[in-house]
Amino acid sequence: MSRKNHKIVNGKLLQTDKRFSQLKTKQREKIYKWMYEETLHYYMNKHKMPYGKQCSIVVDAIYDRIIEAEIWIPYKEIQYQYIKKKTN
Template identity: 45%
Template sequence: MSRKNHQKIDGRLLRTDKRMGHLKQKQIEKISDWLYEAYQMHYQTLNRPPDKRHIRAIVNAAYDKIEAADIWIPL
């Protein structure tokens, strides 16, 4: 049985089962840097490491930069 794992979205053929390993190395590095920056920002704001309650805000801050850089990852 063949499984379709690509969709045409906004005129671009995109892989719908994409994982971190499918990204280019530079994209992975950028995302890691953005996550680290967001983590550091929360750390400096709270004066302690962020806990589970702050994870969503950290990920959202990084995801905004991912979208701005036009890196497509499925949700």
């Protein structure tokens, strides 16, 4: 069976099941920087680290920045990377 994992959006061919490791190094560095900034922002406002459902608030803010930068990656991939990185 053929599995199609690309679609055309605004004249651009996008891979719909892209992994974080497939991004360019500069894109990954930007995303890691945004993860740090949004976590710091959350910590400064709430005086505690995001845990459980609060992580989705931070991931939403990060994903908004990713959309503005026109980087295509699935939300679940960013959520996985954030939780993985946050434990470190």
